[in-house]
Amino acid sequence: xxxxxxxxxxxxxxxxxxxxxxxxxxxxxxxxxxxxxxxxxxxxxxxxxxxxxxxxxxxxxxxxxxxxxxxxxxxxxxxxxxxxxxxxxxxxxxxxxxxxxxxxxxxxxxxxxxxxxx
Amino acid sequence: xxxxxxxxxxxxxxxxxxxxxxxxxxxxxxxxxxxxxxxxxxxxxxxxxxxxxxxxxxxxxxxxxxxxxxxxxxxxxxxxxxxxxxxxxxxxxxxxxxxxxxxxxxxxxxxxxx
Numbered sequence: 001x002x003x004x005x006x007x008x009x010x011x012x013x014x015x016x017x018x019x020x021x022x023x024x025x026x027x028x029x030x031x032x033x034x035x036x037x038x039x040x041x042x043x044x045x046x047x048x049x050x051x052x053x054x055x056x057x058x059x060x061x062x063x064x065x066x067x068x069x070x071x072x073x074x075x076x077x078x079x080x081x082x083x084x085x086x087x088x089x090x091x092x093x094x095x096x097x098x099x100x101x102x103x104x105x106x107x108x109x110x111x112x113x114x115x116x117x118x
Numbered sequence: 119x120x121x122x123x124x125x126x127x128x129x130x131x132x133x134x135x136x137x138x139x140x141x142x143x144x145x146x147x148x149x150x151x152x153x154x155x156x157x158x159x160x161x162x163x164x165x166x167x168x169x170x171x172x173x174x175x176x177x178x179x180x181x182x183x184x185x186x187x188x189x190x191x192x193x194x195x196x197x198x199x200x201x202x203x204x205x206x207x208x209x210x211x212x213x214x215x216x217x218x219x220x221x222x223x224x225x226x227x228x229x230x231x232x
Contacts, residue, residue: 002161033219043208043222056219090161092220106152107220109161 003027006091006110013081014118021076021113023091031096032074033107034066037088049074050096081117088112120145122192122209124223131199132231139194139226141209150212151192152220153183157205165207168192179203199230 004025013019025032034046048056049068063085065077074091094107121144131137143149150169154162166177173185183194194207209223 002163004161006161042224045219048219088159092162094220106164106167108164109154111161112159114159 002108002110004091004093004108004110006089006113008113009111010114010116012116012118013078015081015083017081018077018079020078021089021091021115023074023076023110025072025074025091025093025108027093027095027108029093029095029108030071031094032068032071033092033094034074034076035090035092037090037112039087043090047076078115081115083117086115086117088114120211120213120221122151122211122221122223124207124209124226126226127224128227128229130229130231133201134198137196137199137203137228137230139207139209139228141192141194141223143190143192143209143211145211149185149192151183151185152210152212153177153181153192153194154208154210154222155179155205156208156225162208165194199228201230201232204228204230 007022030051032049036044036046045058046060047066052068063080067075090112091110092107095105123142125140152167153165155165156162165181166175168175168185176182181196185192206225206227208225210220213219213221
């Protein structure tokens with residue numbers, strides 16, 4: 001148990017559906033991340049939030065829409081997805097600070113949501 | 119830009135033998151390096167990190183990593199492999215930029231044969 005919980009664990013959705021992935025962290029961290037992990041491809045960073053503000057959008061298509069209502073919760077809203085969006089979606093959190101403190105903190109990951117788009 | 123490279127897609131080792139999973143890095147400034155492990159259908163679990171100080175870093179599950187500045191390497195090691203160590207291993211480095219994100223390598227699949 002890493003202190004980062006993702007729901008649901010598995011999701012099957014059609015290309016016209018709208019669904020949301022949820023991530024919750026109980027670690028008091030102030031930074032949260034969405035990563036995409038596809039088979040035989042490197043981990044792709046999608047979004048970064050620091051203190052509830054989006055600080056990075058890694059050229060992610062608009063059919064993925066993140067939301068961070070507070071430092072403990074992160075959502076990924078999905079609509080009109082494509083089959084190639086099928087992947088494991090990982091949420092992570094870390095304690096961010098300034099300078100060296102920010103550099104030496106590890107991130108904690110949830111178990112992921114296995115998404116299948118049909 | 120900071121980056122890490124894992125040159126081996128897969129490492130095979132017999133149970134009881136020592137194992138090494140390789141990682142090299144490219145950074146400007148001081149390196150902040152991490153190792154993570156991923157078991158099937160699970161998220162990534164933190165194993166260990168190098169910040170400064172002793173070049174040999176000890177982590178979870180008996181793993182350790184050796185930081186070598188001259189070779190820009192941060193190889194993961196274990197003296198005696200277990201079948202349960204079979205998993206996907208990721209090396210990572212802190213970006214140090216505006217978002218200070220973790221940059222991951224492509225991963226190395228470790229297969230330990232009984």
